[in-house]
Amino acid sequence: MAGGSTAPLASTPRQRRTPSSPGFGPAGAAPRRRPFRTGDRRLSLALPAGVLLAALALWPLLQLGRMSVSGVTGATLNRDWEFVGFDNYAALFANPDFLKVVGNTLAFVAVVTIIGMIGGFAVAVSVWSGTRGGSFLLGMMVFVWALPPVINGSIWKFLLGDHGLVNEVLRSLHLTTDGIGFLYDPAFALWSVALVNAWAVVPFNALIFRAALLSVDESVLEAAEVDGARPRHRIRYILAPHARSAATVLTVLTIVYAFRSFDFIYVMTSGGPGTSSATLPYLAYAQAFQKLDYGSGAATALLALAVVIVFALVYARDVRRNEEAV
Secondary structure, eight states: OGGGOOOOOOOOOOOOOOTTSTTSOTTSOOOOOOOOOHHHHHHHHHHHHHHHHIIIIIHHHHHHHHHHTEEOBTTTTTSOOEEOTTHHHHHHHHOHHHHHHHHHHHHHHHHHHHHHHHHHHHHHHHHHTOOHHHHHHHHHHHHHHHSOHHHHHHHHHHHTSTTSHHHHHHHHTTSOSSOOOTTTOTTTHHHHHHHHHHHHHHHHHHHHHHHHHTTSOHHHHHHHHHTTOOHHHHIIIIIHHHTHHHHHHHHHHHHHHHHTOOHHHHHHTTTOSTTTTOOHHHHHHIIIIISOBHHHHHHHHHHHHHHHHHHHHHHHHHHHHHHHHO
C-alpha cells in the first residue's frame, strides 16, 4: 500500500435470510411445527399408568379365566390344571343356591344405591349452607367415610347384636322382649348388612354432591327466594337439576361399589344364616377359600366381574360425555 495509506476495508453486509432464501420450504414460508394433538398428549400421559395396570391386573385376570375352565381344587392347585371347559359354569347354574344368591345381590345393590343416593343428596343439601351445624355434620361424614370397612362393620355388629345397643333400646321402649335377630334371622340379615353398607356410602356421595352444589350461582337462589320459592321448591327446581350430572356418575359408582361389596358381609354375617345374606362376591370367596373349589370360585368371580365391567363402561361413557359438554 503506497504512501503508507491504508485503504478502508470493504464492509460486507450481514446476509439475512429472507423468505426467498433456501431452507424456508418450497413456497418460501417459515417452517411450521407439527401441532401437538391433545389426544396424543393424553395418550402419552396415560401410557405409563396403562402399562402398570396391565402388569398388575391383566395377568391375574388371565389366570382367573384359565382357572374358571379348569378343575382346580386344594389338592391340584400346585399341579397341572385339568381343562374341563364350561363344567364349572354349568355346575354353578345348576346350584340351587345360585338364583337365591343372585336375588340377594340385586336386592343388596338396590338398597345400597337408593339409600346411598337419596341420603347423600340430603346430607349434601344440609351441609351445603356452610353453617356451624353443617360443618360439624360434614366432619362427621368424613370421619364415617374414612373408617375402614372392617372397623365400621365390627362396630355395627356389636350395635346390632342380640344384646347390642339397638336391641337394648327396643327393649327399653317395650317394642320387643326377646330382641330382633338383625344378624342371625334370615328375614333381617341381608337388609341389616345392606343398610349398614348404605350408611357407609352416604358420606362419599354427600361430598360429591356438595362439590356440585357449591357451583350454584347465589343470585339464582336469591332471585328464587324473592319470588317466593319455598326451600323445597329451590331444592327441586334449582339444586336437584344442577346436581344431575354428578348424580349420573355417582349412581354408576354406587352400583359398582354395592355389587362388589364383600367386607361388610364377611365381618357381620359371613353370608349367613345359610346363604340368606350371601352375594355373588361372597359366594365366590366361599367356594374358593372355604370349600377349596377354586374352579367354581373363579367362574363365579368372573360372572361378577363381567357385571362390574359393564357398569365401568357406562361410567367411562358418562365421564367422556361430561368432558365433551364442558
